[in-house]
Amino acid sequence: xxxxSPLQKARYVYKPKLPKMLRNGISEICVKEGEVTxxxxxxxxxxxxxxxxxxxxxxxxxxxxxxxLSKKQVVGVILSGGQAPGGxxxxxxxxxxxxxxxxxxxxxxxxxxxSGLIEDDFVEFDDAFIDQYRNTGGFDIIGSGRTKLETExxxxxxxxxxxxxxxxxxxxxxxxxxxxxxxxxxEYFATHGTGVQVIxxxxxxxxxxxxxxxxxxxxxxxxxxxxxxxxxxxxRDANSAKKYWHFVKVMGRSASHxxxxxxxxxxPNICLISEEVAKKKMSLSQIAxxxxxxxxxxxxxxxxxxxxIIPEGVVEFVPEFSTLIAEINELLVGKKADEFxxxxxxxxxxxxxxxxxxxxxxxxxxxxPQAIQQQLFLExxxxxxxxxxxxxxxxxxxxxxxxxxxxRKAKGTYNGKFNALHHFFGYEGRCAFPSNFDxxxxxxxxxNAFMLIQYxxxxxxxxxxxxxKPADQWxxxxxxxxxxxxxxxRHGEDKPVIRKALVELDGKPFKxxxxxxxxxxxxxxxxxxxxxxxxxxxxxCDLTTRTLALEKGE
Numbered sequence: 001x002x003x004x005s006p007l008q009k010a011r012y013v014y015k016p017k018l019p020k021m022l023r024n025g026i027s028e029i030c031v032k033e034g035e036v037t038x039x040x041x042x043x044x045x046x047x048x049x050x051x052x053x054x055x056x057x058x059x060x061x062x063x064x065x066x067x068x069l070s071k072k073q074v075v076g077v078i079l080s081g082g083q084a085p086g087g088x089x090x091x092x093x094x095x096x097x098x099x100x101x102x103x104x105x106x107x108x109x110x111x112x113x114x115s116g117l118i119e120d121d122f123v124e125f126d127d128a129f130i131d132q133y134r135n136t137g138g139f140d141i142i143g144s145g146r147t148k149l150e151t152e153x154x155x156x157x158x159x160x161x162x163x164x165x166x167x168x169x170x171x172x173x174x175x176x177x178x179x180x181x182x183x184x185x186x187e188y189f190a191t192h193g194t195g196v197q198v199i200x201x202x203x204x205x206x207x208x209x210x211x212x213x214x215x216x217x218x219x220x221x222x223x224x225x226x227x228x229x230x231x232x233x234x235x236r237d238a239n240s241a242k243k244y245w246h247f248v249k250v251m252g253r254s255a256s257h258x259x260x261x262x263x264x265x266x267x268p269n270i271c272l273i274s275e276e277v278a279k280k281k282m283s284l285s286q287i288a289x290x291x292x293x294x295x296x297x298x299x300x301x302x303x304x305x306x307x308x309i310i311p312e313g314v315v316e317f318v319p320e321f322s323t324l325i326a327e328i329n330e331l332l333v334g335k336k337a338d339e340f341x342x343x344x345x346x347x348x349x350x351x352x353x354x355x356x357x358x359x360x361x362x363x364x365x366x367x368x369p370q371a372i373q374q375q376l377f378l379e380x381x382x383x384x385x386x387x388x389x390x391x392x393x394x395x396x397x398x399x400x401x402x403x404x405x406x407x408r409k410a411k412g413t414y415n416g417k418f419n420a421l422h423h424f425f426g427y428e429g430r431c432a433f434p435s436n437f438d439x440x441x442x443x444x445x446x447x448n449a450f451m452l453i454q455y456x457x458x459x460x461x462x463x464x465x466x467x468x469k470p471a472d473q474w475x476x477x478x479x480x481x482x483x484x485x486x487x488x489x490r491h492g493e494d495k496p497v498i499r500k501a502l503v504e505l506d507g508k509p510f511k512x513x514x515x516x517x518x519x520x521x522x523x524x525x526x527x528x529x530x531x532x533x534x535x536x537x538x539x540x541c542d543l544t545t546r547t548l549a550l551e552k553g554e
Contacts, residue, residue: 011135011433011534016089016443017471019464021061022451026101030064031455033057037479040211040499041486049496050183050482052190053459058213060477061451068454073098074166075453076108078117079144080174080181084203084219085434086442088133088141090173093446095130101454108165113145114181117170118154120161135439137222138431149181155188162196169197169453171446175204175217176484176498179461183481184496186459197458199449200481205430207257207547210501213479215467218445221545222438223251223429224258228265228529230425231307235266235526238305243417245295245306245401249394249424253313255502257547263309263513264546267525269294270308271517272397273510275503278317284367287318288400294521295405299416303524310394312426324361328376329385331356346374353377369399394422435532436542440471448476468544468552508550 021029036057039046047054077094079087091109098105107125110116123129123142133141149158162170172182179200186198202209205223210216227250234246248268252258256274263271270291277287291308298306315321331353332340343349350373354362365373372395376386398420408414434442441464449462460478467474484498503510519525533541 007433007534008136012131014135014439014534016093016135017440018444018447019474019476020472021063022444022447022476023472024063026097026451026454027066028063029061029066029451031067032060032062034059037483039482039485045487045494046482046485046496050187050459053183053187053480054482056459056480056482058477058479058483059457060475061448068456070102071168072102072104073168073450073453074106074108075169075171075450076110076117076122076162076165076167077142077171078110078114078173079139079142080113080172080178081144081146081203082175082205083139083144083430084205084217085137085222085430085432086218086438087139087173087203088136089434089439089442090201090218090446090449091125091141092130092134093443093448094171094450095125095446097447097450101450108167109142112143113147114149114172114178115145115147116142117149117161118147118157120164135434137433148177149185155185158185159189159192159194159196162194167196169199171199171201171449171453173201173203175202175206176209176500178203179209179481180485180497183459183485186481190458197453197456199452199457199478200461201445201449202461205258206252206255207261208255208500208502209498210257211484211499213463213465213483214461215465215551216441216545216548218438218442219430219434220257220261221441222432222435222532224261224265224545225435225529225532226429226432227258227425228262229531230423230428231262231266231268231309232526232528232530234423235268235307236528238307239524239526242303242305244419244421245308245398246421246423247308247310247394247398249310249312249392249422251426251429252311253316253389254500256311256314257501257503259309259311260503260509260513261545261547264509264550265527265529266307267516267520267527268309269298269306269521271513272308272310272314273503273505273513274311274314274317276505276510277314278319279505281319283320284318284364284400288397288404291397291401292404292408295401295418296408296414296416297522299414301522304417304419307526308397310397312393313389315391315393315396316388320360320364324357324364325376325386325388327357327361332377332380340377346370349377367400367403369396372396372399392422392424394424398422433532433534436534437544441467444471444474444476448478451476452478468548468554470538470542508553509547512550
């Protein structure tokens with residue numbers, strides 16, 4: 001085994017903070033039931049699909065006499081989807097609560113995600129095993145995977161594996177798709193009388209698993225702090241060298257929560273918000289001119305440098321670009337695709353494309369840098385569609401800005417310098433050492449998940465709230481996963497899914513950003529968050545996200 005770093009050693013012994021109520025001791029935790037719930041939309045359809053788990057009550061844990069049935073629990077835990085800092089602590093919190101209730105209780109970890117349950121591939125945790133992963137980043141304790149549990153055959157096998165090992169509950173730690181799968185599995189288990197409960201835990205660094213009940217998904221705090229440190233370092237470098245514009249792409253394909261939080265943390269010159277681009281129906285040209293305006297105004301002040309934050313999926317929110325992608329997907333179908341691929345040179349392919357696209361879409365295509373044009377036609381998914389997620393949007397926008405500035409220079413309206421550098425921050429934040437907030441929050445989610453199991457709940461999400469306050473004021477409980485669901489069209493079929501939370505343009509975090517961005521665009525207003533702090537004053541070490549603080553009016 002490799003030698004441990006000093007920080008690793010120190011983090012192993014860190015004692016995560018729990019909500020005051022969960023510190024009372026298992027025997028002194030009781031349940032307070034709330035209101036009956038319904039789904040966020042499509043109530044009748046969701047109710048029909050989940051007759052056994054729909055319309056249940058929200059619950060809160062309080063101090064009182066524990067009235068749960070005393071029985072041996074054999075629990076399986078699954079890490080599902082992309083990594084997020086704090087996942088290990090969910091497992092540790094679950095393990096500690098389980099063992100504190102009854103030392104004979106067992107926790108199995110299914111390996112490599114949901115497929116581990118189907119393949120009956122697991123490890124049994126003990127103290128020595130768990131202690132190696134306390135307060136550490138990553139999902140390497142058992143690995144993760146993106147297998148979806150959604151077919152009747154998979155559910156049947158899962159039930160058989162659970163019966164084989166006497167498993168009483170499964171905890172699925174994942175994002176919106178993973179918790180949708182958890183809800184469907186919970187319904188199957190209830191319908192078939194297996195006696196196996198399913199509990200979910202809210203994970204995603206993208207921040208889009210969020211609603212009035214889930215204030216923040218775990219991992220978002222650490223990831224955005226990690227990215228903000230790097231962006232702050234780049235800002236400091238830009239302000240030192242004074243000769244580069246840095247275009248920084250950050251995670252967030254469906255929503256811009258990461259970009260917005262990083263902007264609130266670092267105050268860059270430019271930050272695009274995909275949801276605003278969609279609402280205003282902004283074109284690529286409009287976005288390029290918007291950024292170029294900042295470049296020109298700063299140049300006029302002698303500042304030929306700056307920082308722009310670009311959300312990963314922003315191009316998908318540009319209406320004209322979405323239309324272009326749809327036309328390209330139609331253009332390369334069947335024999336047409338073979339005809340296109342048979343062309344020897346890019347010039348011939350370019351002519352083929354010009355002939356096949358509508359006039360408006362070709363105008364959009366024609367302003368793209370050639371490298372991006374070729375990427376649209378060379379990088380295809382197994383269904384022959386454009387892989388939009390592979391588009392290097394940070395390079396796309398810097399190239400478009402460069403073209404706009406060249407046009408302005410030709411007209412004599414701009415005489416500055418523009419040199420662009422590019423960065424993509426994604427994997428750098430997914431497995432970072434969790435911040436104290438995420439270490440505490442995740443441990444609480446795991447501990448709380450076991451309380452939901454102990455009290456017999458099925459199809460519930462572990463819920464910890466009041467998170468902008470100190471940990472001893474946090475509230476713990478649970479909510480039916482079906483409360484977050486609606487019906488969406490997926491692959492030609494109506495599917496029940498958890499609704500993704502987009503950036504609210506009338507919400508306090510965006511409004512704060514909107515009120516300050518005109519100044520940030522022209523002035524050098526950079527702030528430097530620095531590295532995540534684990535030891536020291538609580539106002540530094542236990543700092544919550546700017547997004548959550550603004551949402552709670554703090």
